[in-house]
Amino acid sequence: MISILAKMRKFDTAWALIDEMRGRGDRPSMVTPHTLLIMIRKYCAVHDVGRAVNAFYLHKKYGLEAGIDEFQGLLSALCRYKNVQDAEHLMFCNRTVFPLNTKSFNIILNGWCNVIIRPRDGERIWREMGKRGVAHDVVSYASLMSCYSKTNSLNMVLKLFNRMKQQGISPDRKVYNAVIHALVKAKHVNEAVNLLKTMEEKGIVPNIVTYNSLIKPLCKARRLDEARKVFDEMLQRSLRPTARTFNAFLRILKTGKEIFELLEKMKDMGCPPCYDTYIMLIRKFCRWRQLDDVFRLWSEMxxxxxxxxxxxxxxxxxxxxxxxxxxxxxxxxxxxxxxxxxxxxxxxxxxxxxxxxxxxxxxxxxxxxxxxxxxxxxVTKKFDEERDFLRQPETRRVVRKQGYSFWEK
Structure with a gap:
């Protein structure tokens, strides 16, 4: 209920409900840190950073302790909704109360790398970790490598991949997904497939994100046959496609008939379209000037x-x-x-x-x-005035002075 009220921006009503959840007398309080985290996230969603921070400091009011986990929840919520700069400032300003550690830095690093997608700021946070003696872990590597893979920097992805292995850090599924995505975007499909096999040999089972990392770049490069082959292999492994999987195919379809057929297939497979699907297709049909299909999608949504x-x-x-x-x-x-x-x-x-x-x-x-x-x-009045003026006799005399003519004052 609190989440729904806050999503509809009924923040005052949500806070009134939270106040009713407070313990009175023999009744225990039902307010938990997660309750306040919901409000923090909803404020971050509307980019009201000030109220999000104020909600964090209300832990004491409700008899709750605001520890490092709650603070990192605040940082994560800020970064999730693109308030990364505010989150970074907050982390450094509170370093005496909440000491800097790898997890806090990773939250900011992930914000710059995977939410905002700014490699330069990601590199800056990476260097800052080194300066302050905060160790890089597999999550740090995964965040930066994912950023480089999205910005077509295959060399940097491979460089980091080799460095982490040299330092004895074992790659996890996210790291492999980033490398596979970068390889496919650079048209090294065979190498990506080989890496997928290596990943399985090491006991790391590919998930839907791994296959999406293959399918999306293949679709973008219009290599549909290869994308469909990967899709079929994914189904054979009993992995259920997500809306993001279908969005990759929908993005490159060229007719409304094909699009609506694939939408029906999504529903039949138990994968209904999401907001991103509808927004992408509404934009596409508007660009094609097919407004009937636009309103059809709007109703279906x-x-x-x-x-x-x-x-x-x-x-x-x-x-x-x-x-x-x-x-x-x-x-x-x-x-x-x-x-x-x-x-x-x-x-x-x-x-x-x-x-x-x-x-x-x-x-x-x-x-x-x-x-x-x-x-x-x-116009008539002005004409009449000019006509009357012309009919009036001249009463002023012209006088000569120093070789010039003047009206007599």
């Missing part, structure tokens, strides 16, 4: 229990606006604001400009006739 969120509204409104459907875009814009979703600045600016232009046009239409009448009256 609600029918499947995925009620439109802020990102869904922004993509739909922007697509309708660019297709010249201004009235429809404005209707969904007002609907989004009524649900207290914050509009995207550029879309908001475009719609506000259109609304202002429409109001000016409507005002001009209503006032056009009266303005014309007023203008005619003004």
């Amino acid at each position: 609600s029918e499947n229990g995925l009620f439109p969120d802020r990102s869904s509204y922004i993509v739909l409104i922007h697509g309708l606006f660019l297709n010249g459907k201004l009235e429809e875009a404005h209707k969904y814009y007002e609907e989004m604001k009524s649900k207290q979703f914050l509009p995207e600045p550029k879309t908001d600016e475009m719609l506000q400009a259109w609304i202002s232009g429409r109001e000016v046009a409507e005002w001009g239409t209503m006032e056009n006739q009266s303005d014309c009448n007023q203008l005619n009256k003004t």
